[in-house]
Amino acid sequence: MSMIVVYATSTLHTLGVLAPAGQVGAAPEVSALVGDSLPLWAGQPTGKALPLTFLATELASAVVTDQPDALVAPLAFGVQVKDGEPLADLLALRPGLGGNGPLAPPPKGVTVTADPNGVTVTLPQPADRDLAVLVVVGNASATQHPPGSTIRQGTATATIPITLDAGPYAILALVSGWRGVMTQGPA
Numbered sequence: 001m002s003m004i005v006v007y008a009t010s011t012l013h014t015l016g017v018l019a020p021a022g023q024v025g026a027a028p029e030v031s032a033l034v035g036d037s038l039p040l041w042a043g044q045p046t047g048k049a050l051p052l053t054f055l056a057t058e059l060a061s062a063v064v065t066d067q068p069d070a071l072v073a074p075l076a077f078g079v080q081v082k083d084g085e086p087l088a089d090l091l092a093l094r095p096g097l098g099g100n101g102p103l104a105p106p107p108k109g110v111t112v113t114a115d116p117n118g119v120t121v122t123l124p125q126p127a128d129r130d131l132a133v134l135v136v137v138g139n140a141s142a143t144q145h146p147p148g149s150t151i152r153q154g155t156a157t158a159t160i161p162i163t164l165d166a167g168p169y170a171i172l173a174l175v176s177g178w179r180g181v182m183t184q185g186p187a
Contacts, residue, residue, distance in 0.1 A: 001066040005090070006033055007079045009060050010132045010148050011174040014074040014090065015040065019066070027061040027086075034059065042138060042170030042182060050138040050170045052182075055145070058134075062086035075180030093179040112173045112183040116164050119146070121173045123156040133158045134174040139165045151175060 002024040006016040015038060036056050041049040062079055067090045070077045080087040095109050111122045112135075119135050131151045137144040146162040167186065174180045 002063050003066055003070065004028065004033070004061060005064055005070070005074070005077075005079060006030060006038060006059055006061050008054065008058055008134055008174055010058065011134050011176045012078040012081060012091075013093075013134075013174045013180050014070060014077045014079060015054060015059070017070045017074050019071060024063050027063045030059045030061045031056050033061055040172065042172075042184060044168055044170075044184065046168075048140070048168075050140065050168065050184075051143050052136050052138040052170060052172045053143040054136065058145075060086075063088075065089050075174070078177070091177075093177060095179060110173060110175050110178045110181050112171055112181060114164060114169070114171060114183070114185065118159050118161045119164075119171055119173070120157055120159045121149075121151070121175060123151060123175065123178065126154050126156045127151045129153050131176040131178075133160070133176075135160050135162075136172045137162060137164065137169055138172075139169045140167055141165070 004018040005014045007014050038054045040052040043049050065088050077090040078093050080091045108124045113120045130153050133149040146160045149158040149160050151158045170184045172182045
């Protein structure tokens with residue numbers, strides 16, 4: 001069996017998974033799957049949801065080998081690419097699921113801190129190579145897309161300058177090779 005995945009082109013994180021019945025041919029154009037954008041939602045304790053929207057221009061689609069856990073926790077997997085083309089098998093990102101839920105920050109994983117002037121993404125150890133970082137911030141009114149960043153080889157952090165609006169927010173942080181995590185809070 002095969003699945004169709006929608007993934008972030010900068011970090012290769014799987015953001016959405018379709019498991020159609022039957023054979024899957026070539027991957028559809030991402031716009032045929034998501035239109036102009038892929039909306040993800042972060043639930044708040046108040047019951048409201050905050051948008052974490054990825055623009056279609058930040059995404060691609062691929063046909064990959066069936067990986068049932070990807071349906072439960074897409075952000076725990078990434079697309080492998082060789083010579084610019086997606087490979088058939090998804091990559092399990094570190095750390096593994098470990099039973100702590102699809103978006104809960106895993107132990108010994110990426111951590112995210114925020115203050116009114118920016119978002120800092122930290123690895124538990126220095127990077128062994130330059131790693132792309134993509135951060136998406138959602139609040140009650142919109143999704144913010146600050147420019148991508150990089151955690152440089154030998155370092156463990158990247159700070160993305162962004163002004164957080166007052167009120168509740170959700171931040172989805174994606175670092176190449178590491179499981180995506182979400183954090184929430186008041187500004």
